[in-house]
Amino acid sequence: MSGYSAPHCGSLRASDEGRDVELYGWVARRRDMGGVIFIDLRDRWGKVQVVFNPAVAPAAHEAASDLRSEFVVRVAGSVRRRPSGSENPRLETGDIEVAASDLEVLSPSEPTPFPLEDSEEPDEKTRLEYRYLDLRRPRMTRMLELRNKVNRIIRDYMEEREFIEVETPILTRSSPSGARDFLVPSRLHPAEFYALPQAPQMLKQLLMVSGVQRYYQIARCFRDENLRADRQPEFTQLDVEMSFCNEEDVFALIEGLFAKLWQETAGVTLAAPFPRLDIKESFLRYGSDKPDLRYELEIADLGDALGNTKADIFRKVLAADGVVRALSVPHGRDMARRELDELVTVAKGAGGQGLAWLPGGPLDKFLSEQEIESIKRLTMAGPDDLVLIAADRRRKAETVMGLIRQEIARRRKLIREGEWKFLWINPTYLFDEDDQGKLTYAHHPFTRPFAEDMSFVEERPYDVRAHAYDIVCNGYELGGGSLRIYDPGMQERVFQLLGMPLDVIRARFGTLLQAFTYGVPPHGGIAPGIDRIVMMLGGTDNIRDVIAFPKTQSMSDLMLGAPSEVDQSQLDELNIKVVPPKKDRS
RNA sequence: GGUCCCGUGGUGUAGCCUGGCCAAACACGCGGCCCUGUCAAGGCCGAGAGCGCCGGUUCGAAUCCGGUCGGGACCGCCA
Structure with a gap:
């Protein structure tokens, strides 16, 4: 068997006329005329019609009558032009068909729990339970391919600009972000935990100290927060950091990247540079920090x-x-x-x-x-x-x-579909008010303030602008970043204004602060969300559509049944004792 | 933590508001038979759910009420 080198069902064209081919795929549909039998054979590349004629290949025809939907088969035959008038313009392969000489069932299939077609979507619960079947649907296959293409374009683009991809650990330490961490117990260090990265924030800044200068990573990030239509507990960012840069460098880099992505996947030419909008104005005029300007x-x-x-x-x-x-x-x-x-x-x-x-x-x-x-x-x-x-x-x-x-x-149907309204939310402000009305950082504590605004920080802290930016498109935040503080005096000042005790600072940011004493280049970065980019390009408003194996709103994997209980022995080894949830306690 | 929507054969829907006509309808799918050019193939026949689960109201519940589980949208949350 060499299906690997065999032609693709969906790729056959009139130019293949006369070829003897061996095809591998799934039976999408069988049409039994009593005499001649047609099947639509599907693979990742599309569908092609196969004809079984009892007068020509009786054994194959006999076998074909037992075929059912989603059987996996090998078909040998020859490509021929369809009889005039029977071409199917709705199929890309519709000018031709494959006259079968031989048929082998490689694997039969039970009737599937839902039709594997794009026309009608079953309940998402069912789709997620049988995700491996859901992904067989052409629409979902396209999403996987689109995502792959986006990743490839990103890598090409970043490599061309001499960025290097550096992998950072998944087992890491709780980072200076605001989200809840996912924790992983340590067997060798009882009562201690790793945290999964909410983003490789500190590590990418450390890589700047390492002299990498231009870093990127297609990085998985984890945040234990509540889900939304555009939020999953684990998601993927294009993490970028560069040395000796200003905001304009970041904007130009990312505008160029988005322009390329939209050009090559959607054939759309974006109008760069993107407009910029002060975040206060955005909230005032649009009631959002990610306004839809369509x-x-x-x-x-x-x-x-x-x-x-x-x-x-x-x-x-x-x-x-x-x-x-x-x-x-x-x-x-x-x-x-x-x-x-x-x-x-x-x-x-x-x-x-x-x-x-x-x-x-x-x-x-x-x-x-x-x-x-x-x-x-x-x-x-x-x-x-x-x-x-x-x-x-x-x-x-x-x-x-x-x-x-x-x-x-x-x-009222006021949204102009088909438009791509990109903008930068910039500038933003250094501080924000927390629940108690206290000063807190709006981004993270390394965000570089406008130097000239620090003169009035005591009187009007909320008016201090920050070199921070979000990129927004059609009502979605596609990414955010900032220039970072690299001056120890400035950093100390900000910590002091935030009222952060020295021991907290040392514990959470000590490594970075120490690293900054050994020669740190001015640097900054950004992290566009790849899931959301693919959502936009794939024309869906559901992040689950662009993730192969996503989780539900309550963070379950319906296919794997995760999360699950584990063996007591595993818990023992980790020195973990499970306390019943509050509900169950008397 | 909160608000709202949804849960009826394998799938998608109807029925629910206005309880009895529903031992539940339609389409697709499934099984059988017929049919040599179909491509949403067609024709005939057939099987398949007691309405997520638990409890209540009622002479009577898919339909009303309460709870619970599951899925979804949103607010809070997510620098």
């Missing part, structure tokens, strides 16, 4: 218009340092009460208080004519438009309006 629907701040309002709901929120934000829905004037209610549900689902609207709501009589005019002006609402208003603490109001903006665009 539609307008800009959010307006009504603070100025309502400065002296008598409307209680707004007055109270503004007095409590909150904000009032609004969005004009084009031709929304006639929006059904039902749709309005659904939008309110969306707002509440995001933790908001709800929504107010103008006109037609109870608000009409609480606002002065002048206020209503100002609101119309700020939201640029025309006579047919409806203004939706959320009042809340800033962060909450932004989240709510951001979601409402998305929902309106989706419902």
Whole structure:
């Protein structure tokens, strides 16, 4: 058997006419005419029709009548042009067919638990349980191929620019990131644990100290946080770090890479350089740090218009340092009460208080004519438009309006499909507020601040800009990075501002800080998410579609049955004693 | 931690709101028979679920209620 060198079912063309071939593949479909039998034989490259004629090859025909879907077979025969008029334009191989002389069933198949076709998708639960079958579907095979192609283009591109791929450990130490770690117990060090990398952050910076200068890695990352449609507990990043660079170098590198990826996989020419948007402005205008710019629907701040309002709901929120934000829905004037209610549900689902609207709501009589005019002006609402208003603490109001903006665009079909709206979120700011209203780092503590902004860091810390950036496309964050601090004085200052005790700093960042005393090049980097890139290029909004063996929202692998309990002996060896989960305890 | 949606033959759906007409319908698939040019092949015949699970309400539950398990979307979370 030499199926390896055999021609592919899906690759045969009219030019192969007359060839004697041996084909290997799966039976996609059998059509038994009583006399002649047709099968569509499928392999990774596509399908081809095979004909079994009882008058020509009686034994093969006899065997073919026992064929069923998904049988694995070897077929010998000759490629011939189909009889005139029976070509199938829906098949790439539709001009020809293979006249079978011999058939061998290599492996039979039970009826599959769901049809292996693209037309109808079974429940995702079933697909995941039988993922090995799901991946046989052409759509999923295409996703695997696309992902491979993306990886290959990335490697070519990075190599051309003299980056080298360096592998970093999977068994590592808890890193200075904000996410929950996955831990791995150490047999040789009882009561101690490795952590899986959330990203190779510290290691790539250490590689800069090592003089690698241009590093990249297609790196698996692990974060034990809750899942979303675009988030898996393990995912893959193109991890990049380079020495002696500024932001423009990073932007140009990544814009070039995305341009190449889009060109070579989608045939799309991207308009570079990508526009840049200050993160505060992004939250204000779009209610998000990853805005979808394929539609307008800009959010307006009504603070100025309502400065002296008598409307209680707004007055109270503004007095409590909150904000009032609004969005004009084009031709929304006639929006059904039902749709309005659904939008309110969306707002509440995001933790908001709800929504107010103008006109037609109870608000009409609480606002002065002048206020209503100002609101119309700020939201640029025309006579047919409806203004939706959320009042809340800033962060909450932004989240709510951001979601409402998305929902309106989706419902009203305002999204210009086919467009690729790339942008950089830049600059961002060094600090953020944590739950208790305390200063915390917005990115990670090595993010380099704008040197000139440090002069007012004491008075207005939240206005200190950072050399950090996210790349965003069509509402997805495709990656983020920063220039790093390499000056020990600056680093100390930042730690001090964060109120981080020296022992914490030593424990978590000691290695890096020490390394920086031996000659560290100024450096910076970025880490685009490969899963999301493939999602975009593959036209799916589900990250599971671009991962061969993904996990469910509750982090289970339905095919393998992971996670699972383990033998007591394994636990003993690791010095681990399992405590029953809280629910089970009395 | 929270909000919302979903769970009916192998698959996809209908039925559920408004309980009885449902020992559950349709299509695909599956099994058998017929058929020598089909390609979503066609024709005829047939098998296959008691409605995720547990409990409750009711004369009566796929349908109403509570819980639970599983899947999904989102908020929090994810520098």
